[in-house]
Amino acid sequence: MSLAYFALIVSIVSASALEIAGASLGAQLGSIAAALGLLAAASSSRKADYEHYVRATSWGRWILVAIPLCIAAQLAPLPLRVAHPIWVSAHEVIGGLSLGPITVDIGLTVNALLLALAAISLLGVAIVVVRNRGRAELVLFVLSGVTAISALMLDLHRLSPALAVSVPHDLTTSLAGLGLMLNLAVMQLAAERAETHHSIVRSVAIGLCGLVGALVSAAAIFGLSGTNSAMAAAFGVVLILLILVIRRLDLSPLAASALSVAALIGAAIVLTFLFEKNSGPILLRLVPEMGTETKAALERMLADTRWFGAGAGTFSAVGRIYQSDAGAVLTAPSAATSVFAGMGWVGLVAMIAVSLLALVRLFVGALQRGRDSFFPAAAAACVLFALVQSFAGPGLLHPAAILCLSVILGLGLSQSVSQSGSR
Template sequence: MSLAYFALIVSIVSASALEIAGAKFGAQLGTMTAALSLLAATQSARKADYEHYARATSWGRWILMAIPICIAAQLVPLPLSLAHPIWASAHDVLGGLSLGPITADIGLTVSALLLAVAAVSALGVTILVVRDRGRAELVLFVLAGIAAVSALTLDLHRLSPAGAQAAATSELATTLAGFGLVLNLAVMQLAAERAETHHSLLRSIVLGLLSLVGALISALAIFGLSGTNSAVAASFGVALILLILVIRRLDLSPLAAGALALAALIGATIVLTFLFEKSSGPVLLRLVPELGAETKAALERMLADTRWFGAGAGTFAALGRIYQSDIGSNLTAPSAATAVFAEMGWLGLAALIAASLIALVRLVFGALQRGRDSFFPASAAACLLFALVQSFAGPGLLRPAAILCLSVIVGLGLSQSVSQSGSR
């Protein structure tokens, strides 16, 4: 597993660092190294590894393959009645076969399919390679460090704007800053756990201070320099990891823990309801930053035309050229949820939300059932909750670096939620 472990680290570091730096090949390098890690893991995996993977993904193994399969189906010739209304209208005018691929751009959808396969591969490989506690800790450190550095770039760009490059990477940096805040809180819990179990006190203090600095940098980026809705999404993630910590530290009974969780759920529902009701229009556009009248009208037309299967994964830009009112402007996705809906339709958006909620519940229960290592699944659950809310507020989760990082974070949480070393 050494090669798979090394390739996984290279995947998340290269994709994140290169995308933040503005390099064009960061996503490709991250995808290639994710494929390499999958190949290496497949060749070196043992029976115990496969059993561990089966336990970690017992919550819904089919979901891991459902998303790439749905994207691949958009490349297969299907009746145009299932496709976007634009293709049916073009057929009525131009004639021809009543069959065709759903996607508006085959090349873009193939790229989206490769990214989806890379994300699933990264999640699966992470589950296998972080069975060992030492490797799990190092992956957590790398993720927390990369996210904190990304948040630092956002802090520096916003405090001293650097032009177009800063604007292009700010959404990605905002998403990684949210991850960084939660992950560095998890590292602080790790440092406290090490001190409690009589590890080197000096190392624990240094580790705790470094993670505190990372958390403060991330908090400045997400709470001070990002939008209000992104800050609310990060607050949900922090609240969840603290809720799990309180339940475990106080050793609450199942009844008391359930009552506390129910109160937190009601509070979160009230906050989300308030946020969605502050503005009018389509639900998917209510948490995004303020849009121009023409842009909002074009997006509303696009969403109104979207059917069950969308217009093809990764094709928002191509579809936007059809709906944009100003030829000289580019219609970009205001949020990840908007892009997923336009590209994958109702089915794709519902499937992603369902998969996220199932994984979230699995991670929360895994954190509550774990021993001292509960911060692994707890931080993964908190990052997933942040990502779920953030997907309605900005497009940062559309970037390959954010997708690969989230896949590794979830894989880390799932793997450590079933490990036998942390039983109570």
């Protein structure tokens, strides 16, 4: 598993560092490392590793197969009544076979398929690799460090743009939100280790590192980002505190359920208020303010979107059809908008359902895990943040954010079922 573990770390660090630096090779290098990690994990895994993977993914293994299959189906030649209208028009002009794919751009959808396969591979590798608690802690440290550095770049850019000129604001905002949850988990790790008679000096050092990372991330997400992104992070923090309170007070199942339902009702009220503040399509209500022409073009695009979308990853191609100014580029205002345009209502509903399913699985796992509950708790908080943030900005469309979130989810799922002690 050493090679798989190394590939996992390389994928996280390379994808995030290179993309923040503006290099175009980050996604490719991260995907290559994910493929290498999958091969290494498959060749060195034992029966116990396979059984652990099966337990960790019992909540929905079919999802890991369905996602790439759905994207691949958009590439398949289909009858023109099912294909995108652009192929119908092409057939009327130049003739040929009465077939066409759902996607409007085969190349962009192939890229989306490869990224999905890389993300799923990293999730599987993470589940197997971090089965060992020591490796799980190291992966948590790497994730918290990478995301905290991303948040620091955003802080420096806002304080002095000359220090960080080309920082992608949307990506660093999303990574800062993830970093806040992960560094809070590092602080919990330090507290749990101190209580179990580990080295006090080491526990204090780990706790201070987590505190610094949490403060840097909090400054970026609460002080330098939009209100909706800050609310998304607040939901994640509240979820971590909810799990901590239930565990520390050792609440009965009835009391824990009542407290969880109360928190759920409160979150629903806040989300309803956020969505009702603005008018227009629901997918555009949490995004930052935009020009009137841009908003009108996006509304036309959303209104014309079919049930199966125009092809995963093809927002930029479809945007060129609707942009009002030939010199302007219509970009996705949020990750949810891009998913809807690419995968239609089916893809958007599936994204929300999968996120909620993973959230419930991690929440229950955190309450059952014991002193290592901070792993699934942090992962649950990250999933909740990502779900809300997907409606507020496009940061989660970046390969670095997708790969980091896949590893976080794998870490949480693995440690939600892992037994105490290393194996």
